[in-house]
Amino acid sequence: MNRTSVRVFLSRAAGGYMFLATMLALMLLLVIASGLFVKAYPILKQSSLWSLLTGAVWAPIRGFFGFLPFISGTLWVTGIAIVLALPVSLLTGIYLSEYAPSSVRKIAFSALDILSGIPPVVYGAWGVLVVVPFIAEWVAPYFVEYSSGYSVLSAGIVLGIMIIPLLVSLFGEVFSTVPKEIRDSALSLGATSWQTTKKVVLKSSLPGIFAATVLAISRALGETIAVLMVCGNVVQIPASLLDAGYPLPALIANNYGEMASLPGYEAALMLAALILLGIVIVFNTLSRILLLRIGRKYALQP
Amino acid sequence: MIATSLSSVLLREEVSAPLELLHAPNMDAATLKVRNLNVHIGEQSILRDVHVHIPSHKITCIIGPSGCGKSTLLKTFNRLLETQPGARITGELLLNGENIYREGVEVIDVRKRMGLLSQRPCPLPMSVYENIAFGCRLHGTRGRRKVMRKVVHYLQATGLWDEVRDRLHTPASRLSIGQQQRLCLARGLAVEPEIILADEATSALDPISSRIIEDLFLRLRQQYTIIMVTHTLSQAVRIADHVIFMYLGRVVEEGPASEVLHHPKHKLTQEYLSGSFS
Amino acid sequence: MRLKLLEQKIFRILMIGASCLVLGVLLMIVYALLRRGLPALSWEMITTVPGGGFYLGKEGGLLNAIVGSLMIMAGATILSLALSVPVVMFLNLYLDKTSRLAYLVRLSFDVLLGVPSIVYGAFGFMVMVFLGLRASLTGGMIVVSLLIFPIMARAMDEVAAMFPKEMKEATLSLGATKFEMVRVVLRQIAPGIATACLLSVGRAIGDAAAVLFTAGYTDSIPTSPGQPAATLPLAIFFQLSSPVPQVQDRAYAAALILTIIVLVLSVLSRWFAHKYQKNKVS
Ligand SMILES: Nc1ncnc2c1ncn2[C@@H]1O[C@H](COP(=O)(O)OP(=O)(O)OP(=O)(O)O)[C@@H](O)[C@H]1O
Ligand SMILES: [Mg+2]
Numbered sequence: 086m087n088r089t090s091v092r093v094f095l096s097r098a099a100g101g102y103m104f105l106a107t108m109l110a111l112m113l114l115l116v117i118a119s120g121l122f123v124k125a126y127p128i129l130k131q132s133s134l135w136s137l138l139t140g141a142v143w144a145p146i147r148g149f150f151g152f153l154p155f156i157s158g159t160l161w162v163t164g165i166a167i168v169l170a171l172p173v174s175l176l177t178g179i180y181l182s183e184y185a186p187s188s189v190r191k192i193a194f195s196a197l198d199i200l201s202g203i204p205p206v207v208y209g210a211w212g213v214l215v216v217v218p219f220i221a222e223w224v225a226p227y228f229v230e231y232s233s234g235y236s237v238l239s240a241g242i243v244l245g246i247m248i249i250p251l252l253v254s255l256f257g258e259v260f261s262t263v264p265k266e267i268r269d270s271a272l273s274l275g276a277t278s279w280q281t282t283k284k285v286v287l288k289s290s291l292p293g294i295f296a297a298t299v300l301a302i303s304r305a306l307g308e309t310i311a312v313l314m315v316c317g318n319v320v321q322i323p324a325s326l327l328d329a330g331y332p333l334p335a336l337i338a339n340n341y342g343e344m345a346s347l348p349g350y351e352a353a354l355m356l357a358a359l360i361l362l363g364i365v366i367v368f369n370t371l372s373r374i375l376l377l378r379i380g381r382k383y384a385l386q387p
Numbered sequence: 388m389i390a391t392s393l394s395s396v397l398l399r400e401e402v403s404a405p406l407e408l409l410h411a412p413n414m415d416a417a418t419l420k421v422r423n424l425n426v427h428i429g430e431q432s433i434l435r436d437v438h439v440h441i442p443s444h445k446i447t448c449i450i451g452p453s454g455c456g457k458s459t460l461l462k463t464f465n466r467l468l469e470t471q472p473g474a475r476i477t478g479e480l481l482l483n484g485e486n487i488y489r490e491g492v493e494v495i496d497v498r499k500r501m502g503l504l505s506q507r508p509c510p511l512p513m514s515v516y517e518n519i520a521f522g523c524r525l526h527g528t529r530g531r532r533k534v535m536r537k538v539v540h541y542l543q544a545t546g547l548w549d550e551v552r553d554r555l556h557t558p559a560s561r562l563s564i565g566q567q568q569r570l571c572l573a574r575g576l577a578v579e580p581e582i583i584l585a586d587e588a589t590s591a592l593d594p595i596s597s598r599i600i601e602d603l604f605l606r607l608r609q610q611y612t613i614i615m616v617t618h619t620l621s622q623a624v625r626i627a628d629h630v631i632f633m634y635l636g637r638v639v640e641e642g643p644a645s646e647v648l649h650h651p652k653h654k655l656t657q658e659y660l661s662g663s664f665s
Numbered sequence: 666m667r668l669k670l671l672e673q674k675i676f677r678i679l680m681i682g683a684s685c686l687v688l689g690v691l692l693m694i695v696y697a698l699l700r701r702g703l704p705a706l707s708w709e710m711i712t713t714v715p716g717g718g719f720y721l722g723k724e725g726g727l728l729n730a731i732v733g734s735l736m737i738m739a740g741a742t743i744l745s746l747a748l749s750v751p752v753v754m755f756l757n758l759y760l761d762k763t764s765r766l767a768y769l770v771r772l773s774f775d776v777l778l779g780v781p782s783i784v785y786g787a788f789g790f791m792v793m794v795f796l797g798l799r800a801s802l803t804g805g806m807i808v809v810s811l812l813i814f815p816i817m818a819r820a821m822d823e824v825a826a827m828f829p830k831e832m833k834e835a836t837l838s839l840g841a842t843k844f845e846m847v848r849v850v851l852r853q854i855a856p857g858i859a860t861a862c863l864l865s866v867g868r869a870i871g872d873a874a875a876v877l878f879t880a881g882y883t884d885s886i887p888t889s890p891g892q893p894a895a896t897l898p899l900a901i902f903f904q905l906s907s908p909v910p911q912v913q914d915r916a917y918a919a920a921l922i923l924t925i926i927v928l929v930l931s932v933l934s935r936w937f938a939h940k941y942q943k944n945k946v947s
Contacts, residue, residue: 089495
C-alpha cells in the first residue's frame with residue numbers, strides 16, 4: 086500500500102468509527118426506552134396499562150400499584166406552574182421584545198440567565214426556606230385549619246419560577262419572527278402600540294406561543310428534586326391547592342433504595358419512568374415540529 | 388520555540404537554496420486537456436461541452452462575464468466541485484494524458500497536484516508556520532527540520548519570509564490581507580503541485596499586493612502551469628500567455644493571448660473586450 | 666379611543682409589573698440564600714471533609730462533595746466529548762447538509778435534551794444493577810455524561826455548522842482527506858467546544874436526580890473509580906432534611922457555593938462565546 090491508499094483507508098476507517106458513534110447516539114433514546122420497557126414488563130403483564138394508570142390504590146406490599154395519585158400529583162403541580170408562569174412570562178416576553186429600552190432589556194436578560202442557571206436543588210432549598218412557610222403562615226390559614234405548607238401549591242410556585250426563563254426566551258424568539266413591516270403598517274394605520282401588539286404580534290405568534298408552552302410543560306413534568314423537596318410526598322389524589330401531592334419523578338427518586346425488596350416494585354418504578362419518558366417525548370416532538378413549522382430555530386436552552 | 392531556533396540555524400545554512408533543490412518539476416508535465424465537459428448542479432446546466440487545452444508552463448487566463456462558469460470550471464479541475472451536493476460532472480479531464488475522473492484515481496492525489504488559490508485569502512486557523520507545515524505533513528514530509536526547511540523555502544519563494552520571520556508562530560489571521568494571500572500561495576506551493584489554480588486571486592487585494600502576486604506568477608511560470616480567473620482585463624493583458632473566454636457556460640474562444648486579446652475572432656469576445664457588457 | 670388608551674396603560678403597567686416580579690423573585694432568592702447561607706459559610710466548609718458528628722452540627726466541611734462533584738463533572742465531560750466530537754464531525758464533514766440521517770440525529774438530540782434527568786438516573790441505575798455495579802464515581806460519570814451529551818452535541822453542532830465553506834475548500838484543495846480536515850475544524854471551533862463544555866457542566870453540576878442513585882454518597886474523598894462519591898446537590902438535599910438547625914444552615918451555605926460555581930461557569934461560557942465572535946477566522 087502506498088501513502089495515499091493508507092490515508093484514504095484511515096479516513097474511511099475514521100468515518101466508519103464516527104458512523105458507529107452516531108448510530109450509538111441515535112440508538113440512545115431507543116435503548117433507554119426499551120430498557121425501561123423490559124424492566125417494566127412484569128407489571129404490565131399482570132395488569133393492563135389502563136388499570137395501572139387509573140388505579141387509585143398504591144400499596145406495594147399488597148401488590149397494588151395504582152398510578153393515579155402520582156399522575157394527578159404531576160398534573161396538579163405542572164398545571165399550577167404553567168398557570169402561574171404563563172401570564173408572567175408572556176407579559177415579560179412582550180415587554181422585553183416590544184417595549185423595553187435596551188438597558189432594561191440587558192438587565193432583564195442577565196437576570197433571566199441567572200435564574201435559568203440556578204440549580205434545581207437550590208430552588209428546592211429556597212422553596213423550603215421561603216415558599217413553604219409563606220404558604221403555611223400566610224395563605225393556608227384563610228382556607229384550611231392546618232397546612233404544613235408542603236403542598237402542590239408550593240411545588241407549583243417553585244416550578245413556575247423555574248420555567249419562567251425558558252418561557253421568556255422562547256417567547257422572545259417567537260415574537261422576533263414577526264416581521265417589522267407588519268407592525269409598522271399597523272402603527273401607521275393609527276393603532277396604538279398595544280393594539281398592534283395584541284392584534285398583530287400576539288395573533289400571528291399564537292402557534293409559537295402554544296409550542297413554547299408545550300415545550301415548557303414537558304420540561305416541567307420531569308423536574309424532580311426541587312418539586313420533591315416542597316410537595317409533601319403524600320400518596321393521595323390532591324383535592325385542593327393546599328393538599329400535599331406526590332408527582333411521578335418524586336416517586337421514582339424517593340423509592341429507589343427499597344425497590345429491589347418487593348416483587349413488582351422495581352417494575353412499577355420503571356413503568357413510572359417509562360410513562361414520564363413517553364409523555365416528554367410526545368410533548369417535545371410535538372412542540373419541536375410546531376416550532377420548526379413556523380420556521381424558527383429553537384432557542385438553545387439547557 | 389524549537390522551530391524558531393531551527394529557522395535561525397537554517398538561515399545561516401542554505402535557506403537561499405534554489406527552488407529546484409526541493410522540487411524539480413517534470414519539464415513535460417502539467418498539461419491539461421478538457422474534452423466534452425458538462426456540469427450540472429441539480430437540474431441546472433452550468434457548463435456545456437467545454438473543450439480546452441491548457442499548455443504547460445504558461446499562464447492561462449480565463450475571462451468572461453460574471454456567472455459564466457469560470458469558478459465552476461476551475462473547481463472541476465481539482466475535483467472540488469464534486470463536494471457540492473447535486474453536482475454531476477461528465478466528460479474527460481486529462482492531466483498529462485490521464486483522465487482524472489477515471490475510476491480508481493484518488494481524489495486527494497488529484498487535489499495535491501493542483502494548488503487552489505481562492506478569491507479571498509483563507510488562512511487555516513493556525514499559526515503562519517503551521518499553515519504551511521500542515522500541507523507538507525499531509526503529503527509525507529516528516530521531521531521538524533525538513534518541514535522547517537520547506538516552510539522557510541516557500542515563504543521565501545512568495546517573498547513573505549522577511550515580513551513574517553519573527554512571527555512564524557502568531558496566528559495567520561493576524562497578517563494583512565495581501566500577506567495572507569501570499570501565505571495561501573506558499574501553502575499551496577508547499578504541497579508541490581504541478582498546476583496552480585487561482586480564482587480572482589488578486590481581487591481582494593490592494594494594487595501593490597496584487598502586483599506582487601502577479602510578479603510571483605510570472606516567476607513561477609517557469610516551474611508550474613498556471614490557470615487564473617480574472618475580471619481585470621489589464622491584468623490579463625499584463626500576464627496572460629493563453630486566454631480562454633467563456634460565456635454562459637460555454638467556451639467561446641481560446642488561444643494565445645496575443646490573438647484572443649488583441650484580435651478576437653468571435654463577436655461576443657469583441658463585445659466583452661470592448662466593454663459592451665461586463 | 667379613550668378606552669383603547671386605558672387598555673394600553675393597564676397592559677403597560679401589567680407588563681412592567683411582570684418584569685419587575687421576575688427581577689424581584691431573583692432578588693428574593695439571592696437575598697434568602699445570602700442571609701441564611703453566608704453566616705454558615707466558612708473556610709472550613711470548603712477545605713475539610715465531614716468530621717465526626719458533622720450531621721449533628723459538629724465540625725467538618727463539604728470538601729468531599731465539592732471534590733466529588735468536580736470529579737464527576739470532569740469525567741462526564743471527557744466521556745461526553747469522546748462521544749459528541751465524533752458524532753458532530755460525522756454530521757458536519759461526512760454527511761451532506763440535506764442528509765436524512767443528519768436530520769434524524771439532530772431531532773434525536775432535541776428529544777434527548779428534553780428527557781428528564783430522573784429518567785437518565787433510573788436508566789443508569791437499572792444498567793448498573795444489571796451489571797452488578799455499586800453506586801460509584803464511575804456510575805455517576807457515565808450517567809451524567811449521558812445527561813450532558815445532547816446539550817454538548819447540540820451546542821457543538823451549531824458552531825461546527827458555521828465552519829466556513831471557503832476554509833473547507835481550502836483544506837480539501839491541499840489534498841486533505843475528510844479525516845485530516847477534522848483537525849482544522851477542531852482548531853477553528855475550539856472556543857465553541859469550550860463554550861459547549863462549560864454550558865453543559867454548568868447544567869449538570871447542579872443536577873441531583875441523575876446522581877442520586879448512581880454516584881451514591883460518602884463522607885470521604887473517593888480514591889478509586891469504584892468508590893461512591895458525594896456531590897454538592899445531594900449534600901444540600903441531605904443536610905436540608907436534617908432537623909438540626911446548624912446542619913440546615915450549612916445546606917444553605919452549600920447552596921450558595923453551588924450557585925456561585927454555576928454562575929462562574931455561566932459567565933465563563935458567555936465570555937468564551939463573546940471572545941469567539943470577535944476572533945473568528947472567517
Ligand atoms: N451550488 C450551485 N447551485 C446552483 N447553481 C450554481 C451553484 N453554484 C454556482 N451556480 C451557478 O453556476 C453559474 C456559474 O457560477 P460560477 O461561480 O462558476 O460563475 P463565475 O463565472 O465564477 O462568476 P463570477 O465571475 O461572478 O465569480 C452561475 O450561474 C451560478 O448561479
Ligand atoms: Mg467566480
